[in-house]
Amino acid sequence: xxxxxxxxxxxxxxxxxxxxxxxxxxxxxxxxxxxxxxxxxxxxxxxxxxxxxxxxxxxxxxxxxxxxxxxxxxxxxxxxxxxxxxxxxxxxxxxxxxxxxxxxxxxxxxxxxxxxxxxxxxxxxxxxxxxxxxxxxxxxxxxxxxxxxxxxxxxxxxxxxxxxxxxxxxxxxxxxxxxxxxxxxxxxxxxxxxxxxxxxxxxxxxxxxxxxxxxxxxxxxxxxxxxxxxxxxxxxxxxxxxxxxxxxxxxxxxxxxxxxxxxxxxxxxxxxxxxxxxxxxxxxxxxxxxxxxxxxxxxxxxxxxxxxxxxxxxxxxxxxxxxxxxxxxxxxxxxxxxxxxxxxxxxxxxxxxxxxxxxxxxxxxxxxxxxxxxxxxxxxxxxxxxxxxxxxxxxxxxxxxxxxxxxxxxxxxxxxxxxxxxxxxxxxxxxxxxxxxxxxxxxxxxxxxxxxxxxxxxxxxxxxxxxxxxxxxxxxxxxxxxxxxxxxxxxxxxxxxxxxxxxxxxxxxxxxxxxxxxxxxxxxxxxxxxxxxxxxxxxxxxxxxxxxxxxxxxxxxxxxxxxxxxxxxxxxxxxxxxxxxxxxxxxxxxxxxxxxxxxxxxxxxxxxxxxxxxxxxxxxxxxxxxxxxxxxxxxxxxxxxxxxxxxxxxxxxxxxxxxxx
Amino acid sequence: xxxxxxxxxxxxxxxxxxxxxxxxxxxxxxxxxxxxxxxxxxxxxxxxxxxxxxxxxxxxxxxxxxxxxxxxxxxxxxxxxxxxxxxxxxxxxxxxxxxxxxxxxxxxxxxxxxxxxxxxxxxxxxxxxxxxxxxxxxxxxxxxxxxxx
Numbered sequence: 047x048x049x050x051x052x053x054x055x056x057x058x059x060x061x062x063x064x065x066x067x068x069x070x071x072x073x074x075x076x077x078x079x080x081x082x083x084x085x086x087x088x089x090x091x092x093x094x095x096x097x098x099x100x101x102x103x104x105x106x107x108x109x110x111x112x113x114x115x116x117x118x119x120x121x122x123x124x125x126x127x128x129x130x131x132x133x134x135x136x137x138x139x140x141x142x143x144x145x146x147x148x149x150x151x152x153x154x155x156x157x158x159x160x161x162x163x164x165x166x167x168x169x170x171x172x173x174x175x176x177x178x179x180x181x182x183x184x185x186x187x188x189x190x191x192x193x194x195x196x197x198x199x200x201x202x203x204x205x206x207x208x209x210x211x212x213x214x215x216x217x218x219x220x221x222x223x224x225x226x227x228x229x230x231x232x233x234x235x236x237x238x239x240x241x242x243x244x245x246x247x248x249x250x251x252x253x254x255x256x257x258x259x260x261x262x263x264x265x266x267x268x269x270x271x272x273x274x275x276x277x278x279x280x281x282x283x284x285x286x287x288x289x290x291x292x293x294x295x296x297x298x299x300x301x302x303x304x305x306x307x308x309x310x311x312x313x314x315x316x317x318x319x320x321x322x323x324x325x326x327x328x329x330x331x332x333x334x335x336x337x338x339x340x341x342x343x344x345x346x347x348x349x350x351x352x353x354x355x356x357x358x359x360x361x362x363x364x365x366x367x368x369x370x371x372x373x374x375x376x377x378x379x380x381x382x383x384x385x386x387x388x389x390x391x392x393x394x395x396x397x398x399x400x401x402x403x404x405x406x407x408x409x410x411x412x413x414x415x416x417x418x419x420x421x422x423x424x425x426x427x428x429x430x431x432x433x434x435x436x437x438x439x440x441x442x443x444x445x446x447x448x449x450x451x452x453x454x455x456x457x458x459x460x461x462x463x464x465x466x467x468x469x470x471x472x473x474x475x476x477x478x479x480x481x482x483x484x485x486x487x488x489x490x491x492x493x494x495x496x497x498x499x500x501x502x503x504x505x506x507x508x509x510x511x512x513x514x515x516x517x518x519x520x521x522x523x524x525x526x527x528x529x530x531x532x533x534x535x536x537x538x539x540x541x542x543x544x545x546x547x548x549x550x551x552x553x554x555x556x557x558x559x560x561x562x563x564x565x566x567x568x569x570x571x572x573x574x575x576x577x578x579x580x581x582x583x584x585x586x587x588x589x590x591x592x593x594x595x596x597x598x599x600x601x602x603x604x605x606x607x608x609x610x611x612x613x614x615x616x617x618x619x620x621x622x623x624x625x626x627x628x629x630x631x632x633x634x635x636x637x638x639x640x641x642x643x644x645x646x647x648x649x650x651x652x653x654x655x656x657x658x659x660x661x662x663x664x665x666x667x668x669x670x671x672x673x674x675x676x677x678x679x680x681x682x683x684x685x686x687x688x689x690x691x692x693x694x695x696x697x698x699x700x701x702x703x704x705x706x707x
Numbered sequence: 708x709x710x711x712x713x714x715x716x717x718x719x720x721x722x723x724x725x726x727x728x729x730x731x732x733x734x735x736x737x738x739x740x741x742x743x744x745x746x747x748x749x750x751x752x753x754x755x756x757x758x759x760x761x762x763x764x765x766x767x768x769x770x771x772x773x774x775x776x777x778x779x780x781x782x783x784x785x786x787x788x789x790x791x792x793x794x795x796x797x798x799x800x801x802x803x804x805x806x807x808x809x810x811x812x813x814x815x816x817x818x819x820x821x822x823x824x825x826x827x828x829x830x831x832x833x834x835x836x837x838x839x840x841x842x843x844x845x846x847x848x849x850x851x852x853x854x855x856x
Contacts, residue, residue, distance in 0.1 A: 402720070429740045429741060
């Protein structure tokens with residue numbers, strides 16, 4: 047009964063999206079206030095309905111209601127409660143329902159808190175959001191209905207893919223979806239701007255926080271996905287340039303560019319046309335990611351069970367939204383007014399440079415990801431484009447970007463002074479140079495790239511610190527007043543500093559973990575010891591153990607350093623009973639920022655087992671840097687001056703343009 | 708500078724960056740991509756030793772020999788031809804005899820494929836798409852249509 051109720055709520059939600067798609071925008075075009083006023087309550091109701099249907103599905107999972115096909119195929123009564131809950135989105139239908147839930151949630155936020163937006167902008171934005179919602183709810187109902195019942199329910203379900211039975215499933219998809227879907231709001235705003243033919247101060251003010259929100263969550267989602275793959279798959283890799291990873295990385299790159307160009311637009315009213323295009327691109331790449339991952343074009347743990355009809359449907363949605371918005375752009379972009387002028391050496395110029403390199407890098411990733419698919423479809427020839435391609439294309443494009451990065455925030459708007467900027471950065475440059483030279487001296491001639499990488503990372507980190515320090519003139523005015531001024535700095539300044547510092551931290555982690563990782567693969571018998579990076583790793587033996595829904599063979603290892611015990615590690619090989627599927631559970635010991643990583647391979651009989659041991663220096667910096675970046679986004683969002691509810695700028699239009707006309 | 712000059716300059720620098728990016732992409736596509744080959748392709752087309760390729764097929768029944776130091780050798784077959792493969796490292800969880808596998812590496816001068824990575828992904832029913840297509844080409848595909856996805 048509850049399931050039918052949830053299904054009904056979803057159908058009703060679809061009907062409401064049709065209302066939302068048509069009435070408000072019609073109202074905006076014929077300037078009828080009553081029609082425009084339909085949008086906010088409808089968007090909130092829509093959210094409530096989808097939430098009800100999500101709750102209904104969650105209930106079915108928690109109660110192990112195997113009369114629901116989706117639960118039957120993806121759950122098991124012996125599964126721990128947490129995984130029953132997270133299993134709701136550990137499958138195609140449920141994860142799309144979560145996608146839609148977040149989509150309508152954001153629509154409801156605009157509806158509920160958009161009072162200070164011009165009425166027509168809000169109405170059109172919500173209508174566009176309605177089109178997206180309608181498309182995806184229809185996709186759910188037509189091809190991926192999570193509420194399908196089975197006639198004769200069996201007693202037991204097929205269980206969730208064991209790789210997904212992990213805390214990571216509770217965190218990674220929701221974070222990633224908030225990021226992906228958050229960009230739908232900027233997309234809707236961009237399309238609304240094109241339809242209405244104007245972008246005003248209110249537009250930029252709304253777009254910036256949404257971009258920040260989506261970008262921050264996407265950063266966390268990608269980092270979490272990377273860490274999850276790192277510890278769960280047992281290969282010890284944190285990024286594979288796998289198409290599924292690239293699918294989330296492309297919106298991130300485009301979103302990063304959008305974040306920066308939106309600043310120019312907000313502060314200087316320049317780059318309007320470009321920002322609108324980037325907003326369209328970013329969400330298009332999110333849609334493309336959804337298509338690649340969900341349609342079964344790629345085989346991966348993300349693909350779940352696939353069905354050709356779904357792929358075609360998503361491809362249709364993709365073509366409609368991307369093609370439609372780009373056509374609209376081509377037709378209407380010229381109506382947007384040009385903004386302020388600026389010299390090439392200026393804050394704006396720096397941000398343009400950032401956009402250039404980010405979009406070029408995004409294009410490189412795009413080609414590397416899609417070329418094999420297109421080639422296969424057209425000629426049937428099968429190739430794989432892996433890490434070497436991306437290292438050769440993406441890497442060189444990132445280097446100038448990182449070199450230029452510290453200059454951006456210290457240049458002034460409109461016309462900058464390069465000499466003054468250098469003066470504010472010479473300490474950072476000196477530090478980077480010294481550390482690179484020290485690294486060079488310490489590691490010798492074989493490693494040429496690693497010291498340069500370290501220098502680059504330090505340059506970015508020190509650059510963002512020195513920007514803050516020189517901005518408040520910390521050393522000139524003394525620490526006491528300096529601290530007072532640091533506290534008084536606007537959130538957006540801190541946001542920039544933290545986000546840029548985080549980039550440096552991540553780069554440092556990438557450089558050290560790739561250049562100085564040590565690895566051993568050995569067949570070990572009980573009593574054997576391997577030496578790795580100053581650790582002695584002794585295999586004590588393996589023993590079977592039973593978990594709630596799996597059995598496992600646990601290897602016991604003692605880690606010593608100079609004879610003194612450091613820790614004990616227990617990596618294991620699990621067999622999940624319901625699917626008879628093996629998984630590898632790595633054991634990780636964190637020392638400072640570095641990690642010792644053990645995973646088990648095949649058991650050889652006679653107690654011998656294959657063991658893979660890694661030492662990964664400073665690898666956790668990769669993910670810590672991402673968290674710092676997301677924190678920067680949060681700082682920037684908390685900036686009082688930029689808060690949406692902040693006092694209106696004097697130049698803003700009256701909030702009800704209809705009345706004015 | 709006039710507005711027009713500035714615009715020209717931006718377009719020029721954008722063009723320069725894009726040209727560099729395009730150059731890198733084309734160069735890398737020429738050099739860094741890895742072609743997928745079935746055992747029959749390798750036997751009939753003589754791939755030069757040292758060229759990186761992806762070899763896919765089924766792990767031949769009874770061919771897996773494990774030796775010490777985590778070394779393993781096996782044969783990959785498309786039911787027409789077979790290629791001997793050696794690999795040092797941990798095999799993926801779902802590596803089984805008779806199951807689909809994709810390996811990446813180079814052929815050494817004695818004709819043995821030295822793999823540096825072995826993929827058998829994520830799902831017990833999964834046959835890599837390339838392998839399924841290669842088997843279909845050889846007329847040996849027995850799975851359902853859906854298993855290829």
